[in-house]
Amino acid sequence: MEIExxxxxxxxxxxxxxxxxxxxxxxxxHRSGRRDVVxxxxxxxxxxxxxxxxxxxxxxxxxxxxGAPRIVQRLNALHREVEGLVSVQLLIAEGSPYAGRPxxxxxxxxxxxxxxxxxxxxxxxxxxxxxxxxxMAGDVVVVVGSPESTAAVGxxxxxx
Amino acid sequence: xxxxxxxxxxxxxxLALGVLGALALRAGISPIPLYxxxxxxxxxxxxxxxxxxxxxxxxxxxxGVVLLLLTLGLEYNADELVTSLRGNARGGxxxxxxxxxxGAAAALLLGWGxxxxxxxxxxxxxxxxxxxxxxxxxxxxxxxxxTPVVLSLLVFEDLTMALYLPILTAILxxxxxxxxxxTVAIALATVGVVLLVALRFGRFIEAFVxxxxxxxxxxxxxxxxxxxxxxxxxxxxxxxxxxxxxxxxLSGELAHEARALLIPLRDLFAAVFFVFFGLQTDPAAILPMxxxxxxxxxxxxxxxxxxxxxxxxxxxxxxxxxxxxxIALIPRGEFNIVIAGLAVAAGAHxxxxxLAAGYVLILAAFGPLAARLVQPLIALVARRA
Numbered sequence: 001m002e003i004e005x006x007x008x009x010x011x012x013x014x015x016x017x018x019x020x021x022x023x024x025x026x027x028x029x030h031r032s033g034r035r036d037v038v039x040x041x042x043x044x045x046x047x048x049x050x051x052x053x054x055x056x057x058x059x060x061x062x063x064x065x066x067g068a069p070r071i072v073q074r075l076n077a078l079h080r081e082v083e084g085l086v087s088v089q090l091l092i093a094e095g096s097p098y099a100g101r102p103x104x105x106x107x108x109x110x111x112x113x114x115x116x117x118x119x120x121x122x123x124x125x126x127x128x129x130x131x132x133x134x135x136m137a138g139d140v141v142v143v144v145g146s147p148e149s150t151a152a153v154g155x156x157x158x159x160x
Numbered sequence: 161x162x163x164x165x166x167x168x169x170x171x172x173x174x175l176a177l178g179v180l181g182a183l184a185l186r187a188g189i190s191p192i193p194l195y196x197x198x199x200x201x202x203x204x205x206x207x208x209x210x211x212x213x214x215x216x217x218x219x220x221x222x223x224g225v226v227l228l229l230l231t232l233g234l235e236y237n238a239d240e241l242v243t244s245l246r247g248n249a250r251g252g253x254x255x256x257x258x259x260x261x262x263g264a265a266a267a268l269l270l271g272w273g274x275x276x277x278x279x280x281x282x283x284x285x286x287x288x289x290x291x292x293x294x295x296x297x298x299x300x301x302x303x304x305x306x307t308p309v310v311l312s313l314l315v316f317e318d319l320t321m322a323l324y325l326p327i328l329t330a331i332l333x334x335x336x337x338x339x340x341x342x343t344v345a346i347a348l349a350t351v352g353v354v355l356l357v358a359l360r361f362g363r364f365i366e367a368f369v370x371x372x373x374x375x376x377x378x379x380x381x382x383x384x385x386x387x388x389x390x391x392x393x394x395x396x397x398x399x400x401x402x403x404x405x406x407x408x409x410l411s412g413e414l415a416h417e418a419r420a421l422l423i424p425l426r427d428l429f430a431a432v433f434f435v436f437f438g439l440q441t442d443p444a445a446i447l448p449m450x451x452x453x454x455x456x457x458x459x460x461x462x463x464x465x466x467x468x469x470x471x472x473x474x475x476x477x478x479x480x481x482x483x484x485x486x487i488a489l490i491p492r493g494e495f496n497i498v499i500a501g502l503a504v505a506a507g508a509h510x511x512x513x514x515l516a517a518g519y520v521l522i523l524a525a526f527g528p529l530a531a532r533l534v535q536p537l538i539a540l541v542a543r544r545a
Contacts, residue, residue, distance in 0.1 A: 009244055009311045010235040010293065011302060026303050031416050038303030043543045046305035046481030 035059045088150045092139045097160035104131025112152040114145025169213040177431045190291045192493045193525040199438015224433030226403040227426040230385045233407015234419040238358040244312035251471035252316030258463040260285040272509040279503035284460045288493030289314040306472040306485040329398040332506035347397045358409035381418045445514040453518030464489040480538045491527030
């Protein structure tokens with residue numbers, strides 16, 4: 001996907017791209033912090049047929065709505081598509097040996113073959129956490145792999 | 161007693177402008193033509209002659225010009241000016257040639273001489289960036305493909321203004337060719353130096369002006385702009401250009417903040433400026449010029465339309481977008497009056513003021529309306545095709 005950037009002198013910047021279905025969408029970022037989400041006309045691709053003005057808060061909300069559930073959705077899709085691959089959500093319990101330690105120290109992928117693809121903390125999804133991502137008690141770790149390997153990760157997280 | 165009558169007159173004028181502004185808002189047009197009409201109604205030959213406040217209005221009008229140009233300069237930063245100069249020089253030149261020609265030709269045909277021709281060329285050339293920006297925003301055209309083309313033409317015009325105004329000032333001063341050439345050379349050198357300083361050392365000026373306190377920021381920016389405008393006037397470069405260059409030198413977050421602070425001040429004094437121009441113009445003199453103004457308006461609408469279509473086509477925009485680009489460029493407003501005001505103050509032909517007033521009245525009112533009316537038509541044509 002190619003995102004095209006255009007300067008709008010005196011106003012700000014415009015980023016636009018064409019979706020797979022052939023619709024053109026753009027975001028106009030005004031210098032004042034205002035954001036416009038623009039959808040182009042099917043018949044006249046130069047014209048914005050819909051322009052929705054968003055303030056800072058609304059822009060943030062839209063980003064979150066579009067971003068966060070996509071990760072869960074992607075996991076579910078993965079799950080469905082590949083036979084034998086499961087994704088499980090594992091809670092880091094209060095007594096887990098890895099609570100308070102970086103995720104990399106579990107060496108989960110090396111030891112089991114399964115991958116930790118996300119950590120959910122306080123309702124927020126941290127996708128593709130880096131090895132130095134610190135795990136905490138109460139986190140939910142999303143693991144993808146075969147049923148055996150994901151179970152093994154569960155063992156590691158609760159018993160070390 | 162004197163102060164009391166000044167206040168009463170000024171209060172009446174500003175209040176009247178406020179009511180007119182509200183009307184314009186409701187009708188969806190620019191308030192500039194209504195302000196001009198208000199100026200015509202007051203003062204010389206009007207229905208409500210002013211007794212005491214003319215002096216104040218004259219100074220207020222000068223301030224209005226400085227603030228108009230300062231906020232215009234703040235809108236763009238030096239990078240944007242240079243980029244659009246590089247990318248759209250050809251479109252900008254077509255704009256200049258096509259749209260300066262009708263005014264110059266009209267002045268020559270009317271037998272007003274070459275000096276008036278230069279002034280009238282400016283009157284028909286400049287699109288009102290204020291009105292056009294509002295049209296783009298109101299009609300939801302900001303995201304459109306042709307809009308960057310329109311905006312960079314506006315930037316080009318403003319940069320041309322920085323060169324044109326000092327030349328006009330020198331010519332209007334009626335100096336000899338040799339002295340005039342020196343003045344113009346000084347003017348161009350000043351513009352060049354300021355642009356260079358703004359590009360290279362803008363952050364030092366910003367460091368001086370910047371303040372977390374909005375009051376301090378306002379005082380520093382206005383003070384700097386007035387001082388530079390005064391020096392520019394001394395050098396015969398025109399105060400307006402000085403203020404414009406100060407605006408360009410400031411950029412980024414600072415410029416954005418300063419603009420937000422200045423806009424209320426500018427709106428007040430710019431309105432005073434339009435009234436002042438109307439005051440100086442005898443309404444009885446507009447009627448005889450109405451035919452010429454109308455004709456000039458029609459011709460220069462066509463030339464702006466052609467300019468927009470040409471520039472948009474070069475950017476690969478389809479036919480409907482080309483038409484929109486042309487229409488968006490039609491409105492004329494503040495700077496055309498600023499130019500005519502300079503010419504009138506320098507004692508140009510007595511009919512120049514009324515012609516410019518009539519011309520701007522038509523295009524400031526009709527430009528935005530044309531855009532609004534044509535929008536559904538263009539959509540219909542695009543759908544058929």
